[in-house]
Amino acid sequence: MGAIYRREVGAFFTSSIAYIFLAVFWIFLGYFFYATSLVAATTDMSGMFQSMFLICVILIPVLTMRLFSEEKKQKTEQGLLTAPVSLGEIVFGKYFAAVTLYTIALSMVFVYAVIMSGFGQVEWGIVFSNFLALLLLGMAFISVGVFLSALNENQIAAFILTFIALMALYMIDVIKNLVKVEWLADLLGVLSFYNKYYAITCGLFNVSTVVFYLSVAFVFNYLTIRIFERRRWS
Amino acid sequence: MIEVRNLTKHYGDKHAVNDISFTVEDGEILGFLGPNGAGKSTTMNMLTGYISSTSGQALINGVDILENPIQAKSYIGYLPELPPLYLDMTVKGYLNYIYDLKKCKLPRKAHLNEVMALCKVLDVKERIIKNLSKGYKQRVGLAQALIGNPPVLILDEPTVGLDPKQILEIRTLIKKLGKNHTVILSSHILSEIQAVCDRIIIINHGQIAAHDTTDNLSKNVSTDHRVIARIAGPREEIVKKLRNITGIKYCRADMEREEGVYEYELEAKAGQDIRYELFEILRENNWPLLSLKSAEMTLEDVFLKITMGEGLVIEQPAEQNDSDGAAADAQTADETEEKKEEEA
Numbered sequence: 001m002g003a004i005y006r007r008e009v010g011a012f013f014t015s016s017i018a019y020i021f022l023a024v025f026w027i028f029l030g031y032f033f034y035a036t037s038l039v040a041a042t043t044d045m046s047g048m049f050q051s052m053f054l055i056c057v058i059l060i061p062v063l064t065m066r067l068f069s070e071e072k073k074q075k076t077e078q079g080l081l082t083a084p085v086s087l088g089e090i091v092f093g094k095y096f097a098a099v100t101l102y103t104i105a106l107s108m109v110f111v112y113a114v115i116m117s118g119f120g121q122v123e124w125g126i127v128f129s130n131f132l133a134l135l136l137l138g139m140a141f142i143s144v145g146v147f148l149s150a151l152n153e154n155q156i157a158a159f160i161l162t163f164i165a166l167m168a169l170y171m172i173d174v175i176k177n178l179v180k181v182e183w184l185a186d187l188l189g190v191l192s193f194y195n196k197y198y199a200i201t202c203g204l205f206n207v208s209t210v211v212f213y214l215s216v217a218f219v220f221n222y223l224t225i226r227i228f229e230r231r232r233w234s
Numbered sequence: 235m236i237e238v239r240n241l242t243k244h245y246g247d248k249h250a251v252n253d254i255s256f257t258v259e260d261g262e263i264l265g266f267l268g269p270n271g272a273g274k275s276t277t278m279n280m281l282t283g284y285i286s287s288t289s290g291q292a293l294i295n296g297v298d299i300l301e302n303p304i305q306a307k308s309y310i311g312y313l314p315e316l317p318p319l320y321l322d323m324t325v326k327g328y329l330n331y332i333y334d335l336k337k338c339k340l341p342r343k344a345h346l347n348e349v350m351a352l353c354k355v356l357d358v359k360e361r362i363i364k365n366l367s368k369g370y371k372q373r374v375g376l377a378q379a380l381i382g383n384p385p386v387l388i389l390d391e392p393t394v395g396l397d398p399k400q401i402l403e404i405r406t407l408i409k410k411l412g413k414n415h416t417v418i419l420s421s422h423i424l425s426e427i428q429a430v431c432d433r434i435i436i437i438n439h440g441q442i443a444a445h446d447t448t449d450n451l452s453k454n455v456s457t458d459h460r461v462i463a464r465i466a467g468p469r470e471e472i473v474k475k476l477r478n479i480t481g482i483k484y485c486r487a488d489m490e491r492e493e494g495v496y497e498y499e500l501e502a503k504a505g506q507d508i509r510y511e512l513f514e515i516l517r518e519n520n521w522p523l524l525s526l527k528s529a530e531m532t533l534e535d536v537f538l539k540i541t542m543g544e545g546l547v548i549e550q551p552a553e554q555n556d557s558d559g560a561a562a563d564a565q566t567a568d569e570t571e572e573k574k575e576e577e578a
Contacts, residue, residue, distance in 0.1 A: 003334030007320070014322045079318025079378070082282040083335045084308035233286045 004093030061162035064145025143220035241290035265431030317375025368395035467521035
């Protein structure tokens with residue numbers, strides 16, 4: 001797994017993807033930090049965290065789009081699948097490479113927190129739980145992106161599909177509010193990614209939320225492994 | 235050692251590979267020969283665990299590739315048809331990655347240098363793979379297969395895209411590797427297989443059409459009782475006279491090669507040498523003999539016959555034997571094969 005992980009992190013930086021991702025992520029993070037914390041003169045950064053949900057929906061597909069699609073296109077997949085490594089190592093190697101880059105992007109919030117601490121009392125517990133929530137959300141989103149990248153040979157197609165999928169996850173709450181059938185609305189409430197995330201940004205840290213996001217990540221990585229198994233046997 | 239038992243691969247109704255069985259001993263070089271789409275690559279992909287077989291079994295050093303894939307794969311160095319190169323890495327970076335990927339235990343620097351020297355890519359080791367020529371890319375692909383010094387090498391058309399000098403070098407290298415590795419090599423170039431391999435399997439339509447040692451396959455097809463003579467003189471009369479040779483089965487004039495010079499195909503009973511009598515007749519009539527060659531079938535003809543579905547029939551004269559004859563030239567092999575494919 002180490003070899004694949006290291007190569008993939010390296011590939012993010014030799015291609016322009018890492019720079020584009022980090023730059024755009026930090027532009028938005030900086031803007032929301034300015035608009036919700038600096039302008040309002042508060043050390044509460046929950047406004048910034050709430051806004052980042054949508055930014056993740058747009059930017060995470062950029063991170064994951066080429067992970068498997070490019071392997072397939074360049075035929076390097078064959079080398080990977082005939083190497084003495086398990087499918088799990090391949091999928092998780094790539095997955096954690098994307099998670100690493102995402103974590104680097106996210107860590108900027110601590111820089112902001114340090115800046116804020118110069119002006120007032122920063123609630124480090126809240127900053128940290130918010131960071132964790134955004135990290136877990138990203139981990140779930142990245143697993144969806146990895147899954148869809150494995151299904152496509154074209155990275156643009158992978159990007160668009162991942163974007164649509166993540167947007168659909170974002171929209172669950174909107175749909176829930178429109179649905180009149182009670183049990184369906186309840187089900188959508190359980191599946192909602194946003195209300196769980198929103199609850200944490202409001203200070204309601206919940207272990208079940210952690211379990212939920214990690215389960216999603218696990219399920220989609222597992223499905224990715226299954227795709228490769230299926231493809232081998234087809 | 236590689237053991238293949240009744241290996242079969244279906245894609246829906248299409249039988250890509252159908253019931254193939256063979257074994258390759260340690261230190262043996264086996265050649266896979268067949269036209270494009272015959273099932274060479276599919277077989278290799280099954281042996282290396284890239285795709286599964288529909289039924290049958292492939293054992294690498296006694297380990298089943300489907301039951302214990304990771305262990306079996308660790309015995310194999312595989313060069314696919316398209317080398318799996320990451321174009322944005324340097325040669326050295328890429329080979330380092332492969333070293334890690336294969337969880338290689340050999341001393342890193344020494345081993346990588348040895349492999350790079352063997353494949354002659356040391357002078358480009360700092361360059362980005364994207365910018366390398368096809369020949370260099372192919373050699374980096376070969377280097378990738380050699381990392382970790384696996385006992386089994388599976389090489390899918392290893393000399394594609396190389397220039398003649400490089401082809402010779404790679405062949406020599408494969409022969410050298412064959413001394414202490416088990417090698418399977420695929421190609422549609424006959425001379426290559428003939429030069430490198432101990433045994434040949436000819437695959438056509440997903441089935442083994444012929445399986446024998448290189449020597450035997452070549453021997454099978456040589457004939458001393460069929461000759462092609464180029465003679466200057468009156469055509470009709472020559473044919474008439476030549477038909478009087480004792481034991482002759484047939485004689486026919488081919489096309490006009492030079493002005494007033496025709497080529498004649500002569501076939502006698504097996505084991506009968508007609509060259510002396512032929513010479514006598516020509517001498518009596520003062521017809522100059524411009525060339526005389528044995529109409530033996532080359533491996534190329536055998537290959538074409540087998541893959542065209544005609545089976546091994548040596549009675550009929552080979553059709554392509556008009557030009558330079560016996561030498562199995564890679565160029566002609568390609569051309570004739572393409573021609574045949576078009577016709578089919």
